[in-house]
Amino acid sequence: MAQSFTEENYLKHIYKLSKNSDKGVSTNALAERLETKASSVTDMVKKLSAKKLVNYQKYQGVTLTKKGQQIAVDIIRKHRLWEVFLQKHLGFGGEEVHDVAEELEHINSTELVERLDKFLGYPKYDPHGGPIPDSKGVFPEPKRVKLDELELGRSTKVMGITEHSDAFLSHLKKLGLELGTEFILKERSDFDRSVEIELNEKTIQLSHDVAKNIFVAY
Amino acid sequence: MAQSFTEENYLKHIYKLSKNSDKGVSTNALAERLETKASSVTDMVKKLSAKKLVNYQKYQGVTLTKKGQQIAVDIIRKHRLWEVFLQKHLGFGGEEVHDVAEELEHINSTELVERLDKFLGYPKYDPHGGPIPDSKGVFPEPKRVKLDELELGRSTKVMGITEHSDAFLSHLKKLGLELGTEFILKERSDFDRSVEIELNEKTIQLSHDVAKNIFVAY
DNA sequence: ATACATTTTTAGACTTCTCTAAAAATCATT
DNA sequence: AATGATTTTTAGAGAAGTCTAAAAATGTAT
Numbered sequence: 001m002a003q004s005f006t007e008e009n010y011l012k013h014i015y016k017l018s019k020n021s022d023k024g025v026s027t028n029a030l031a032e033r034l035e036t037k038a039s040s041v042t043d044m045v046k047k048l049s050a051k052k053l054v055n056y057q058k059y060q061g062v063t064l065t066k067k068g069q070q071i072a073v074d075i076i077r078k079h080r081l082w083e084v085f086l087q088k089h090l091g092f093g094g095e096e097v098h099d100v101a102e103e104l105e106h107i108n109s110t111e112l113v114e115r116l117d118k119f120l121g122y123p124k125y126d127p128h129g130g131p132i133p134d135s136k137g138v139f140p141e142p143k144r145v146k147l148d149e150l151e152l153g154r155s156t157k158v159m160g161i162t163e164h165s166d167a168f169l170s171h172l173k174k175l176g177l178e179l180g181t182e183f184i185l186k187e188r189s190d191f192d193r194s195v196e197i198e199l200n201e202k203t204i205q206l207s208h209d210v211a212k213n214i215f216v217a218y
Numbered sequence: 219m220a221q222s223f224t225e226e227n228y229l230k231h232i233y234k235l236s237k238n239s240d241k242g243v244s245t246n247a248l249a250e251r252l253e254t255k256a257s258s259v260t261d262m263v264k265k266l267s268a269k270k271l272v273n274y275q276k277y278q279g280v281t282l283t284k285k286g287q288q289i290a291v292d293i294i295r296k297h298r299l300w301e302v303f304l305q306k307h308l309g310f311g312g313e314e315v316h317d318v319a320e321e322l323e324h325i326n327s328t329e330l331v332e333r334l335d336k337f338l339g340y341p342k343y344d345p346h347g348g349p350i351p352d353s354k355g356v357f358p359e360p361k362r363v364k365l366d367e368l369e370l371g372r373s374t375k376v377m378g379i380t381e382h383s384d385a386f387l388s389h390l391k392k393l394g395l396e397l398g399t400e401f402i403l404k405e406r407s408d409f410d411r412s413v414e415i416e417l418n419e420k421t422i423q424l425s426h427d428v429a430k431n432i433f434v435a436y
Numbered sequence: 437a438t439a440c441a442t443t444t445t446t447a448g449a450c451t452t453c454t455c456t457a458a459a460a461a462t463c464a465t466t
Numbered sequence: 467a468a469t470g471a472t473t474t475t476t477a478g479a480g481a482a483g484t485c486t487a488a489a490a491a492t493g494t495a496t
Binding site: 437438439440441442443444445446447448449450451452453454455456457458459460461462463464465466 | 467468469470471472473474475476477478479480481482483484485486487488489490491492493494495496
């Protein structure tokens, strides 16, 4: 059962949105993400539901079924493999890569993906640090690193903390950081080793004291 | 002005069909090539005409405009560059390559194509011997080789002959070979060096005496 | 040059994905 | 729990590309 370009995009974004919020993805959230209207989302979601790719109950949001999830993960796999190719072999810069990979990820040929994976040397992480699932959809164990030591430009997520005082915990909560929160490391000051991260479109400063106590995925 | 996947396919096939027959491409011929119905072709051709990509007069067939031709040639460029990549770097076999390249050719990013071209070392011919136009749409001068010496599997075309007797000329004519005729070299017998070529879906045998007197594009 | 066959076009309809506008359901606040 | 705000769904319609069936144009033979 082949999916259209559009259907694949819906599945991919449902996957990404439901990673954060364990609940069903709301119609509006999807509409915003896909730059379309809520009514279009409702229509498409019904179609995906008829194909058993999502679970959908009116007004309750959507989640992916097993099948839907497999497709979504496979698209992420393709996207990240192409990013590796574009950046490491074609010399694309970090930012330019995304739009092109966005198109390439919808090319459907198992043969192509497997050969590309081999050509690239079976990479486990893309150039932004995103983990690349294998052909069965299994993500690699993320390596853990202190935020303190992470390379600039990496997209990552909170894997753990090494300080458990109430003060620290509530500080993190206030910043919007908890286990699993995803963000991008933008800057690190040479002066005081404080870091700047991007989280949900917002830029946040973290002191070195905070950064050194957070484990993140590498 | 962006073209859809479908529009690009129409342009590409109009280009390929009009290379043979210097006249306008007929609706039916296009329909057959695109595995669609004549009525669909008429509709699409009107649309392309409105966009000034083809010249179209009712019942007179279509030809490409300058703009349409540029787009068609660019798609061929992309198709052949991807074929080089798939075959030389990913290790695809000669036949499997085509369908995948058919999808990749529609990815629109000048940046991507230029970088791919550079990565591949600015190849002038694809693995089947097809000439690859440069970024300005200019095809390379085809090298000439005797059919006698051409590699098996090459698609090529008649560039000239080295024997001009009436007997030879009328023999060629009967076989359907003339200047510019395109075909694929399929087999060469070890026994008598006769060759088997594929021309318009038909398989034809040529003796060594014939093959050695035909120049073809390499 | 007339009659028949073939090709091409038109007309109307269907699918996929989208939108706007309005109705229905849910949520939030007091 | 009632009101108002927000979210979501429905209804109807539009653009792109396709199809079938029928009409119009062209080509071909004698």
